[in-house]
Amino acid sequence: MRGDGMSMREVDIAIIGSGTAGMSAYRQARKRTDRIALIEGGPFGTTCARVGCMPSKLLIAAAEARHRLAALSAFGIASDAGAVDGRAVMKRVRDERDRFVGFVLDAVAGFDPAHVLRAHAEFEDPHTLKLSPAMDGSAPPVERVRAGRIIIATGSRPAIPAALRAAGDRLILSDDVFDWQDLPGAVAVFGAGVIGLELGQALHRLGVRVHLFGRDGRIGAISDPVVRAEATRLIAAELPLSLDAADVRVERDGEAVVVHFTDPGGAASSERFDYLLAATGRTPNVEMLALECSGLELDARGLPVFDPQTTRAGDSHVFIAGDADADRVLLHEAADEGHLAGEQAARYPAVYRHTRRTPLGVVFSDPQIAYAGRRHAQLLADGVAFAVGEVSFEDQGRSRVMLVNHGLLRVYGEQGSGLLLGAEMIGPQNEHIAHLLAWAIQARMTVADVLQMPFYHPTIEEGLRTALRELLTALGMGAAPPLHCIDCGPGA
Incomplete structure (x- = not known):
């Protein structure tokens, strides 16, 4: 506490974010100090469990089970199964998703409650974080946290190109898919990266009419042109695929979304969909941190310049881990970076470089x-x-x-x-x-x-x-x- 009326908590390490990286950092920091603040302004739980890898794999598993039925005749087996109950499919996705999230919440519940602060945090100066009410409206118990070291583990969110916003409330994100009560009739998927390709193919195999739109011929994070050409051939043989569509324009028509585009052959096309799914990448959640007050060097994207082998930002007392650094945006990498950041922050100023695992x-x-x-x-x-x-x-x-x-x-x-x-x-x-x-x-x-x-x-x-x-x-x-x-x- 301070005598000027402004309540302050002083800690050795403040961790902003309680996702995969933040939780991993907390566990490591806790081994060396009890003076910790784990600050979370949004929902507890990881992107992977709530809206990422786990619920998407549940949808994919249902799609693969149905798709394998198509091969039965080639094995000499007759079957008339395969009718899709969309409500049942989505209920299992939601139920199992909630189960995985429950495991994460149980882990957070096992943390020392004295360490957890429900609040949004932003830098006031290099060592001071100003707190404001969390997303749920709960007021933080103190107004500021002063920390010897700070770990940024604020995760990321879907990025939405302005050109897609014309779809209005029919524009959805991958996060929204897993709350569906039933499967829609038709979806335009924008983005042929990991998320767009996985969800687009799964929805198609569950009977949803899907058209997958990409840019510059890219598909599934492949950089080898020979492998990319083979992947494009295989995916295009199964569902409509436009990786080089030009003059794309989106508009609303009643309860439908209409996508106008020119295919590589120069033909103008228009298609109607129930929804437009934006799977167009993710953006680090750093813009609300007031990084301009942190004293850190920022790159052209506004992200702290850091060393991936230490997670340390410059020669400062600040470390960054997980999706927030936009380096290796994968769960196992976020866990590794959080582990490293927590260890380094606890050892500071003795910071050592570590060899990263093979990508x-x-x-x-x-x-x-x-x-x-x-x-x-x-x-x-x-x-x-x-x-x-x-x-x-x-x-x-x-x-x-x-x-x-x-x-x-x-x-x-x-x-x-x-x-x-x-x-x-x-x-x-x-x-x-x-x-x-x-x-x-x-x-x-x-x-x-x-x-x-x-x-x-x-x-x-x-x-x-x-x-x-x-x-x-x-x-x-x-x-x-x-x-x-x-x-x-x-x-x-």
């Missing part, structure tokens, strides 16, 4: 899109001398047996050293292949090292071995593999 990302489309290690565009930008090996899943044995034989895997190795550098792919169950590759890359294995690992027959992973053998040949470190080699097994 790993998965799009839960079908076929799955994934990357591990350094991506194709990054290797080119860094001027790395590398070679490429690839395999098509079209004739890959196990994939063909299961009738999921679609996709392409490309792996990259360093010329000279033979180190495995990275991979990009679209194919069946590629989440598992991407994990194997990320572990191998982090262990700094060469391509030859990975080929000494066991590969069971028949598995989809045998396709990875084929790509690695081609890569070893391209690196000049091995002979060309024989066609349909005996040790691979038939069709491997």
